[in-house]
Structures are given as structure tokens and as C-alpha cells.
Amino acid sequence: MRIYDVVSYLESLFPTSSQASFDNCGLLVGDIQNQLSGALICLDCTEEIIEEAIDQGRNLIIAHHPIIFKGVKKITGSNSIERIIIKAIKHNISIYAIHTNLDHSLIGVNAEIARRLGVIFPRILQPSEHRLYKLSVFVPASHQAILTSVMFHSGAGKIGNYSECSFVSVGNGTYTPLEGADPFVGEIGISHNEEEMKVDVLVTKHVLNKVIQAMLEAHPYEEVAYDVLELQNKNLSEGTGMIGELEEPMDSLTFLAKLKQSFHCGSIRHTDLIHSKIQRIAFCGGSGSFLLNDAIQQKADIYITGDFKYHEFFDAENKIIIADIGHYESEQFTSDLIYRILTEKFVNFAISVTKVNTNPINYF
Numbered sequence: 001m002r003i004y005d006v007v008s009y010l011e012s013l014f015p016t017s018s019q020a021s022f023d024n025c026g027l028l029v030g031d032i033q034n035q036l037s038g039a040l041i042c043l044d045c046t047e048e049i050i051e052e053a054i055d056q057g058r059n060l061i062i063a064h065h066p067i068i069f070k071g072v073k074k075i076t077g078s079n080s081i082e083r084i085i086i087k088a089i090k091h092n093i094s095i096y097a098i099h100t101n102l103d104h105s106l107i108g109v110n111a112e113i114a115r116r117l118g119v120i121f122p123r124i125l126q127p128s129e130h131r132l133y134k135l136s137v138f139v140p141a142s143h144q145a146i147l148t149s150v151m152f153h154s155g156a157g158k159i160g161n162y163s164e165c166s167f168v169s170v171g172n173g174t175y176t177p178l179e180g181a182d183p184f185v186g187e188i189g190i191s192h193n194e195e196e197m198k199v200d201v202l203v204t205k206h207v208l209n210k211v212i213q214a215m216l217e218a219h220p221y222e223e224v225a226y227d228v229l230e231l232q233n234k235n236l237s238e239g240t241g242m243i244g245e246l247e248e249p250m251d252s253l254t255f256l257a258k259l260k261q262s263f264h265c266g267s268i269r270h271t272d273l274i275h276s277k278i279q280r281i282a283f284c285g286g287s288g289s290f291l292l293n294d295a296i297q298q299k300a301d302i303y304i305t306g307d308f309k310y311h312e313f314f315d316a317e318n319k320i321i322i323a324d325i326g327h328y329e330s331e332q333f334t335s336d337l338i339y340r341i342l343t344e345k346f347v348n349f350a351i352s353v354t355k356v357n358t359n360p361i362n363y364f
């Protein structure tokens with residue numbers, strides 16, 4: 001088994017193309033073709049984590065936060081990032097980051113938080129925009145079924161819990177093959193009228209090129225007429241944060257106490273408990289203050305995340321309870337999630353979650 005096998009499986013579920021524009025997901029250090037001796041999973045790739053990987057003989061570190069985030073202009077060991085890179089390369093350890101591509105997934109960081117909170121029917125709080133395309137292709141009736149099937153198999157035609165979605169309409173295509181053409185039907189210099197079908201399918205950004213390539217290969221025409229349109233529709237199966245409900249409303253203080261206990265919080269910074277009961281909960285692992293308005297608009301009773309600044313707490317405006325449980329605390333179960341995903345797929349390979357608590361914040 002190679003590092004490539006693990007990386008390509010993770011990226012089939014959490015494509016790096018779905019990461020935020022500021023992010024730096026993917027393999028950051030190392031050779032993807034190296035044989036895999038084992039993987040160590042963590043939130044932050046610190047020097048201690050590199051030591052742990054060396055001790056355990058693991059040559060792949062899977063970290064949620066990318067160790068290389070901004071430009072690294074020299075690697076002399078003058079700070080911890082440079083020392084981590086040097087040490088990893090010296091010991092032939094690869095470092096892979098699975099960050100906002102995991103945040104943006106329906107089965108990612110926030111799904112794990114939903115599970116821990118006991119939230120039912122979790123859905124994306126702020127669905128992604130500019131991620132959906134309509135692909136329309138014109139094909140002779142004889143090849144419509146096979147062409148559509150090829151596009152489905154390449155990842156087109158998925159809408160929510162439905163697959164193989166398409167719209168097929170019948171019409172007439174016209175063309176005149178010019179000198180040098182090699183038409184599938186028709187003759188050079190003669191205007192041709194062919195009964196064709198138009199197939200419309202929805203395609204997400206991360207499979208668009210793959211679907212177009214497969215469609216072109218399966219199409220009988222040498223010049224294929226097709227349109228790719230970027231849609232304004234939001235992609236409800238991808239985006240930031242989540243919202244959902246508790247099965248039964250819970251007393252606010254009881255809920256906060258449970259939250260503090262299950263997320264091992266040193267403290268919870270929260271605004272006034274303006275609701276006596278909590279049922280609808282919005283949440284986002286990591287730094288999520290930017291989603292507060294989405295949580296308010298969708299009438300969440302409480303918004304749980306990390307990294308709220310002092311002035312941002314005022315934005316609750318008595319419409320919602322903000323609960324800042326801490327960045328690390330909100331994401332701590334992410335390592336277990338990655339562990340579960342990989343061990344369900346691969347058996348018989350050395351993999352573990354770090355025993356190191358990499359939270360740089362202590363509570364006194």
C-alpha cells in the first residue's frame with residue numbers, strides 16, 4: 001500500500017477542489033508514491049506529533065490544519081514550521097492536510113459535531129455557491145442512452161438523495177460537413193438534418209472536467225456541440241457550518257452543561273441565555289463567527305463555534321445565543337472521524353489517532 005492509496009481515497013470523498021480559496025489542503029510534504037508504513041492522525045502537525053510518528057514508525061501524518069499555510073520563504077529551522085518540515089523530510093515522513101475540504105462536506109467535521117450533539121437531520125448552514133454547472137450535450141438518438149450513462153458514471157446527475165438525474169429532449173440538429181470533415185452521418189458539402197437528443201445534466205465543479213472528458217470520448221461526433229453553464233443555484237450538499245434540531249427541546253442551562261462536558265471545554269463563552277429552551281442548533285467547527293447571520297436567519301436558538309471576538313458577541317442582538325466553545329474543542333473529534341473513515345475502507349494497516357493534545361490554549 002502506498003501513500004497514494006490513502007490520499008486518493010480521502011480525495012475521492014473530500015476533493016481538494018472543494019476547499020476554501022484561502023486554504024492549502026493536500027499533500028504538503030513528501031512523496032506520494034512512497035510505500036506506507038502507517039498513518040498518524042492529528043488536528044495540528046506540531047514537533048511533538050513528528051516525534052510521535054517517528055516513535056511509532058508511521059511515515060504519513062494526516063492533519064486537519066495545514067502546517068504550510070502562508071508562503072515559506074526559507075527553511076532554516078528558525079521557527080517551528082521550518083523545523084517541522086526539516087524533521088519530516090529527514091525522517092521521510094509525509095504530511096497531508098485535510099482541512100476546509102473536510103469542513104465543507106456533508107460527512108465531514110460538522111457531521112461529526114452533529115453526531116456528538118445528538119442533532120437530527122443536520123443540513124448545511126451556508127451552502128456553497130458557484131459550484132454547480134449545467135452540461136447540455138446534443139447527441140444522435142442512437143447514442144443517447146450510452147452517452148448519458150457514461151456521464152452518470154463520471155459523477156454527473158446527482159441531486160441530493162437522487163442519482164442519474166437528467167432531462168432529455170428531442171429535436172433536430174443541422175450541419176453541413178466542410179472539406180476535411182469526417183462526419184458520423186452526412187456527406188461533405190451537403191446540408192444535413194439529423195434527429196438528435198439534448199441531454200441536460202447537473203455537474204459539480206470537482207467532477208466537471210472528468211465528465212466532459214468522458215462525454216467527449218463516448219460521443220460519436222468528431223465535433224461535439226455542448227454547453228457548460230455556471231449556475232446560481234446553491235449546492236445544498238456542500239458548504240460551511242450545519243444546522244439541525246434536537247429531538248426534544250432542552251433547558252438552556254442543561255444544554256450548556258452537557259455541551260461543556262461532552263466537548264471537554266475549559267469554559268464556554270456565551271451571550272445571554274435569551275431562550276429558556278434549546279432545540280434548533282447551528283454549529284461550525286473551528287473559527288465560525290462569519291456564519292452568525294446565517295444562523296440567525298435560519299432561526300437557530302444557539303450558534304456553537306470557536307474564535308468569536310469580543311465585539312462579535314454584540315452581533316447576537318438578542319436574536320440568538322452565541323456559544324464559543326473554543327477552536328480546538330469544536331474540532332477535537334475530527335481525528336476520530338478520519339480514523340473511522342480510513343479504517344472502514346482499509347484493513348490491516350497501522351493507523352492511530354495522536355495521544356498528544358495540541359491545543360495551545362490552557363484554561364486557568
Ligand SMILES: [Zn+2]
Nearest residue numbers: 285286287331
Ligand atoms: Zn480549525
